[in-house]
Amino acid sequence: MASDSITRSAWRHLAGLAARPGAHDIRALFAADPDRPRRFSAVLGDMTLDFSKTAIDGHSLVGLLDLAHEAGLDGFRQRLFAGAMVNPTEGRAAMHMALRSHAGDGMMALDEHASASAAGERERMAAFVAAVHDGRLCGASGLTFDTVLNIGIGGSDLGPLMATEALTLARGGRMRARFLSNVDGTGAAAVMRELDPARTLVLVASKTFTTDETMTNARAIRGWIAGALGEAAVAMHFAALSTNLPAVAGFGIAAERVFGFRDWVGGRFSLWSPVGLSIALAAGWEQFQAMLDGGRHMDAHFREADFADNLPVLLALVGIWHVNIMGYGQQCVLAYDDRLRRFPAFLQQLEMESNGKSVGLDGAPVEGRTCPVIFGEPGTNAQHSFMQLVHQGTSPVPVDFILAAVPDHDRAEAHRILAANALAQAAALLRGKALDEVVAEMRAARVAEADIARIAPHRVFVGNRPSTTILFERLDAFTLGRLIALYEHKVAVQGFLWGVNSFDQWGVELGKVLAKGILPDLQPGAAVGGHDASTVALIGRFRALRGDA
Numbered sequence: 001m002a003s004d005s006i007t008r009s010a011w012r013h014l015a016g017l018a019a020r021p022g023a024h025d026i027r028a029l030f031a032a033d034p035d036r037p038r039r040f041s042a043v044l045g046d047m048t049l050d051f052s053k054t055a056i057d058g059h060s061l062v063g064l065l066d067l068a069h070e071a072g073l074d075g076f077r078q079r080l081f082a083g084a085m086v087n088p089t090e091g092r093a094a095m096h097m098a099l100r101s102h103a104g105d106g107m108m109a110l111d112e113h114a115s116a117s118a119a120g121e122r123e124r125m126a127a128f129v130a131a132v133h134d135g136r137l138c139g140a141s142g143l144t145f146d147t148v149l150n151i152g153i154g155g156s157d158l159g160p161l162m163a164t165e166a167l168t169l170a171r172g173g174r175m176r177a178r179f180l181s182n183v184d185g186t187g188a189a190a191v192m193r194e195l196d197p198a199r200t201l202v203l204v205a206s207k208t209f210t211t212d213e214t215m216t217n218a219r220a221i222r223g224w225i226a227g228a229l230g231e232a233a234v235a236m237h238f239a240a241l242s243t244n245l246p247a248v249a250g251f252g253i254a255a256e257r258v259f260g261f262r263d264w265v266g267g268r269f270s271l272w273s274p275v276g277l278s279i280a281l282a283a284g285w286e287q288f289q290a291m292l293d294g295g296r297h298m299d300a301h302f303r304e305a306d307f308a309d310n311l312p313v314l315l316a317l318v319g320i321w322h323v324n325i326m327g328y329g330q331q332c333v334l335a336y337d338d339r340l341r342r343f344p345a346f347l348q349q350l351e352m353e354s355n356g357k358s359v360g361l362d363g364a365p366v367e368g369r370t371c372p373v374i375f376g377e378p379g380t381n382a383q384h385s386f387m388q389l390v391h392q393g394t395s396p397v398p399v400d401f402i403l404a405a406v407p408d409h410d411r412a413e414a415h416r417i418l419a420a421n422a423l424a425q426a427a428a429l430l431r432g433k434a435l436d437e438v439v440a441e442m443r444a445a446r447v448a449e450a451d452i453a454r455i456a457p458h459r460v461f462v463g464n465r466p467s468t469t470i471l472f473e474r475l476d477a478f479t480l481g482r483l484i485a486l487y488e489h490k491v492a493v494q495g496f497l498w499g500v501n502s503f504d505q506w507g508v509e510l511g512k513v514l515a516k517g518i519l520p521d522l523q524p525g526a527a528v529g530g531h532d533a534s535t536v537a538l539i540g541r542f543r544a545l546r547g548d549a
Contacts (some may be wrong), residue, residue: 006049010067011324011368012503017060018325026055026430026464042311044301046473049311049481051318053430054398055326064317067306067497076496081303083108083264083489087503088361094503095264097299100292100481109264117262121274125259128239129280129288132201133174140233145201147176149191150278151221152205153213154508155267156241159179159484159520160205160278162342163271163291166480167283169339170408175201177282180221183213188220197228202238205275207261209244209251212512222251241274266503268349269488287477294481302489312489318468319494321457323369326466332390333376335402336422337475343402344376347487354491356507357500370498374455376400380421391429391461399467401426402483407472432463524548 030036032051040052040061056064080086083093098107098114099122107115131137135221150160161179166176178195180187195341202221206214225237231252239257240248248258259274271279272292280288302312324326331351333344355371377385379401390397407415438459442452446529470486472479495502521539522526525548528539 007067007071010063010070012087014060014063014067014321014325017063018055024055024065024326024393024464026053026466027432029055029057029281030430042309042314044298044311044482047311047479048469048471049314050471051314051470053426054318054321054373054468055464056318056321060325061317064321065307067320068115068313068317068493071497073307073313073493073496076492078304080492081107081299083110083112083114085110087266087501089501089506090263091502092503094266094269094492095262096266096269096272097295099261099265100295100485102296109262109341111225112262112264114262114264116301118273121259121261125274125277125280126285128257128259129277129285132142132281133284138236139198139200140236141198141227143198145175146199147178147195147201148222148278148281149178149180149195149200149202150205151180151202151214151217152241152275153181153183154212154216154349154353155270156205156275158342158346159268159271160276162340162346163276163279163480163484164282165342166339166475167279167287167291167477173282173287174284175282177278179278180217183216185220188217191221192224197225197233197237200225200237201281203241203278204238204248204251204253205241205278207241207243207267208321209240209247209300211244212515214301218251237275241277266505268353268505271484283477291481292486294478294483295485296481297478298482298485298489302485311495315345315468315486316490316493316497319372319398319490321499322466323372328396328398328466329369329372330395330397331372331374331376332382332386332397332399333402333424334379334382334399334422334425335376336379336418337404338378339475340402341378344374346484349362350376350487351491352507353508354502355495355498355500357495357498360499361501362499366491366499368498370500371494379425380508383421383425390465396465399426399429399465401467401469404470404473404475404479405471408475426467426469428461428463429465429467430463432461432465435460522548 017023037050037052040056041048041050080094082096083095085091085096093109096107096110097113099118101107101115101118103116105115112501132145138144150157157179164177167173178191180191204214204218222234225233234252238253240253241259242248243260245255245258259277261270261273265273265468272295276288302310307313319331333347335343339374351374352371357370358366360366376382390399401422403419436454438456440453442456492502517530520526522542528536
C-alpha cells in the first residue's frame with residue numbers, strides 16, 4: 001500500500017471506522033437512511049453502479065475518497081493518460097486506451113504517437129475484415145471462409161473469446177469463431193475433427209511468435225491445413241497477430257497478413273488491438289468499432305469525472321474497503337447474462353495477473369492484502385452451485401451483480417425471471433433470515449417441534465453480506481466496451497493504491513522456465529535429476545505409467 005505518512009494516516013482512519021460497533025451492519029444503514037440507494041450510487045448514461053448494499057457509510061466513503069486524493073491518484077491518472085512510464089519494471093507506458101482512441105486524440109506512449117499508430121493498424125484490420133467478408137480473400141480452393149480459428153493463450157484468448165461470445169451468442173455473427181489455447185492436444189484434435197480446412201481462416205496470436213502453447217498448436221494446425229490443401233495453402237489460410245516478422249515469415253505468413261501492436265499494450269489489455277481481429281471477423285467491423293467506442297467513452301469518464309462520481313474509482317474503492325478494511329479475500333462476479341459467461345474468467349486474468357503481487361513498486365514487500373481471488377459464473381447457474389457458500393459460508397464474499405434491463409431476445413418472461421433472481425440474490429445477501437423467522441415459517445407449515453429444533457439452524461441466513469450491482473439498458477457492443485474498460489481502470493486504481501505495478505506479470509515466468517528443464521526428463525531413458533525429490537518421483541511415475549521407465 002502507498003506508504004507516506006499522510007496516506008498511512010488515511011489507511012488508519014479507515015481501519016478505525018471499520019472497528020466501530022456495528023460497522024458491518026448493512027441492514028442498519030438502510031434503516032437509518034431511506035435515501036441510501038441514491039447517495040451510494042453513481043451513474044454514467046444508462047449505466048448505474050449501486051454500492052449501497054455494502055457497509056460503506058458516509059464517513060467511510062469520505063475516508064476512501066480522501067485516501068484516493070492523499071495517495072495522489074489524480075497525478076497517477078494524469079501520468080497514465082499522458083503515456084508516462086507507469087510500468088517501471090519493464091520501462092513502458094500502459095497506453096491500451098490509445099487502441100480505442102481516434103487518430104486525432106494525440107495520445108502518446110513515452111515518445112510514440114500512440115493514437116496515430118493504433119489508428120493506422122486499425123485501418124489495415126478493417127480492410128482485411130472487409131476483404132474476408134466480401135470474399136476477396138478466400139481459401140486455397142476458392143471457397144469463402146466461414147470460420148475464424150484464433151490460436152493464442154492468456155490475453156490472446158480470454159479477451160477475444162469473451163467478447164466474441166458476448167457479441168454473437170444471441171444473434172449470431174458474420175463468421176463462426178473457434179478458439180484454441182490449451183497445449184493439451186485434445187483441443188487441436190477437436191478443431192481438426194470438427195472444422196473444414198478449406199473454409200477456415202487461422203489467426204496466430206503471439207506478440208513474440210515464440211509462446212510455447214500457441215506455437216505448438218499453430219504448428220499442428222499448419223500441418224492440418226497443408227496436409228489437406230497443400231503447402232501453398234498456408235499463406236492463404238493464416239494471418240498473424242505479432243511483432244516478430246522474421247519468425248512469422250519463416251512460418252509461411254506474408255507480411256501483409258501480419259498485424260502488430262506495441263509493447264505499451266499488455267496481453268490482458270490487448271483485445272482492443274489486432275488481438276481482437278477474431279472479434280471483428282466473427283461479429284463484424286461495426287460491432288468491433290462500437291466496442292472500441294464504448295471503451296473510449298469510459299476512458300473519458302475515468303479521466304475527467306470527480307472521484308465521487310467516477311465509476312471506475314468508486315468500484316475500486318469499494319474493493320479496497322472489502323479487501324483491506326474488512327479483510328475479505330475473495331470477490332465473486334455474477335453476470336446475469338449468458339453472453340457474459342466468460343467474463344469472470346477474463347476478469348481473473350485482468351485482475352489477478354495485474355494485482356496479484358506481494359512486492360511494491362519500491363521493491364519492498366507490500367504492507368497489506370492486494371488482489372482478492374476472483375471467481376464467478378453466469379446467473380442463474382451460480383445459484384445452484386457455489387452460492388451456497390456465498391450465502392452461508394464462514395466468511396463473507398463480496399459480489400458484483402451485472403444485469404441488463406433489456407434482453408437481446410424476445411422471451412420477455414424469461415428475462416423477467418432472470419432479473420428477479422439477480423435482484424433477489426442481492427437482497428437475500430443483504431437481508432438474511434433470522435432464526436425466529438425460520439421457526440415461525442416451519443410452525444406455520446405444521447412441522448413438528450422436534451424437527452424445528454433440529455433443522456431450523458441450518459436454514460438461517462446471517463445476511464449483511466455485501467454486494468454491488470451494475471445495471472444498464474442493454475448489453476450491446478458499446479456497453480460491452482464500457483464494461484471492460486470500467487474493470488480495466490478499476491484494476492489500475494487499485495494497483496496504484498496498493499503500491500504495486502499492475503502492468504507487469506513476472507509471476508508467470510518461473511513455471512515456464514522450469515517446464516523447459518523438465519521436458520527433456522520426460523523422454524524415455526533420460527536421466528532425471530536437478531529437481532526436488534517430489535518432482536523426480538512424479539517424473540518417474542509418469543514415465544512408468546507410459547511404459548517409458
